[in-house]
Amino acid sequence: MKKLVNRPESVLDDALAGIAAAHPELAVDVAGRVIARAGGPRPGKVAVVSGGGSGHEPLHGGFVGPGMLDAACPGEVFTSPVPDQMLTAAKAVDSGAGVLFVVKNYTGDRLNFQLAAELAEDKGITVETVLVDDDVAVQDSTWTAGRRGTGATVFVEKIAGALAERGADLATVAATARRVNAASRSFAVALTACTAPAVGKPGFDLPDDEMEVGVGIHGEPGRRREKMRSAADIVATCMDAILDDQPLAAGEETIVMVNGLGATPLIELYVVFNEVAGVLAAKDVTIARSLVGNYVTSLDMAGVSITVCRADVDMLSLWDAPVNTPALRWGA
Numbered sequence: 001m002k003k004l005v006n007r008p009e010s011v012l013d014d015a016l017a018g019i020a021a022a023h024p025e026l027a028v029d030v031a032g033r034v035i036a037r038a039g040g041p042r043p044g045k046v047a048v049v050s051g052g053g054s055g056h057e058p059l060h061g062g063f064v065g066p067g068m069l070d071a072a073c074p075g076e077v078f079t080s081p082v083p084d085q086m087l088t089a090a091k092a093v094d095s096g097a098g099v100l101f102v103v104k105n106y107t108g109d110r111l112n113f114q115l116a117a118e119l120a121e122d123k124g125i126t127v128e129t130v131l132v133d134d135d136v137a138v139q140d141s142t143w144t145a146g147r148r149g150t151g152a153t154v155f156v157e158k159i160a161g162a163l164a165e166r167g168a169d170l171a172t173v174a175a176t177a178r179r180v181n182a183a184s185r186s187f188a189v190a191l192t193a194c195t196a197p198a199v200g201k202p203g204f205d206l207p208d209d210e211m212e213v214g215v216g217i218h219g220e221p222g223r224r225r226e227k228m229r230s231a232a233d234i235v236a237t238c239m240d241a242i243l244d245d246q247p248l249a250a251g252e253e254t255i256v257m258v259n260g261l262g263a264t265p266l267i268e269l270y271v272v273f274n275e276v277a278g279v280l281a282a283k284d285v286t287i288a289r290s291l292v293g294n295y296v297t298s299l300d301m302a303g304v305s306i307t308v309c310r311a312d313v314d315m316l317s318l319w320d321a322p323v324n325t326p327a328l329r330w331g332a
Helices: 008-022 083-093 107-122 152-165 170-182 231-245 266-282 313-320
Strands: 026-029 034-037 047-054 071-077 099-104 127-132 184-190 210-213 224-227 253-260 286-293 303-311
Touching: 008 026, 008 047, 008 071, 034 083, 047 083, 047 107, 047 152, 071 083, 083 099, 083 107, 099 107, 099 152, 099 170, 107 127, 127 152, 127 170, 152 170, 152 184, 152 253, 152 303, 152 313, 170 184, 170 313, 184 231, 231 266, 231 303, 253 266, 253 313, 266 286, 266 303, 286 313, 303 313
Parallel strands: 047 071, 047 099, 099 127, 253 286
Antiparallel strands: 026 034, 034 071, 184 210, 184 303, 210 224, 253 303
16 A cells, blocks of 8 residues: 555544634634634534545535535545544534534445434534435435435535525524435446545456446445446436436536546546537537536545536536635636
């Protein structure tokens, strides 16, 4: 294993210290493992909090900042954060308007965020929880009951975060977040396995001429293994799965993210995006907004995920709203 680490057991603490050094606009509690906006909560604003295992950077800590998250709770690599972290985050960012938890559908995340919500309620903090479950590859997986939460997490965090920034109340922010999740579908293909620092070897064996179709962001098995094929063929498989699950009508608008899983060169992601654009253009579906790059990764896994969100005018307006985080920045 060749990795830029000091000791496998200190990776998260060392990375959090690096985030603190690189981003003084964030308040990073290394010991408590919470990343929040510096300066404390804004009076009257709904706070949006998310989190999950590390190894998926920039998710979630890279999306903390104006227009998106108020705080994120990083767990150990591929391991859910604990309820105490989530409670600490909620207390740090609650302004009295309530807290929205954005939770990817993994068993550990669901249980721990649920317990944290109960603890927060005991402290007088009103909490709403939105579950992200956009992955159409499999219905149940190694770590989930139901669909996995993957790329749509970025869409939910951005759009809900923008609405909270505008001053909407907790019920409205939560309802919009759920609407974004319901409008989104994702599918991923892995070309290599990833290597967790504490394990020191790839998480599964994938021959050089094969790919895992429908893989999860922790390396969980997908639908099947296939021989390696062209980008056009891979995209056709992904888009068939996405559009079979949520058909799109001619004239509809979408937000599309072509996301690298950690080790895929950007040039390849643009090749994939071109193929996705062709599939949607053939159906007279417009890509109104797009992201291409590494947003929800799986350490050093080579591969790609595609996320398509059926977007309405309100979603697009909130997507365009200013955002200023380490990983996502645009607008004033």
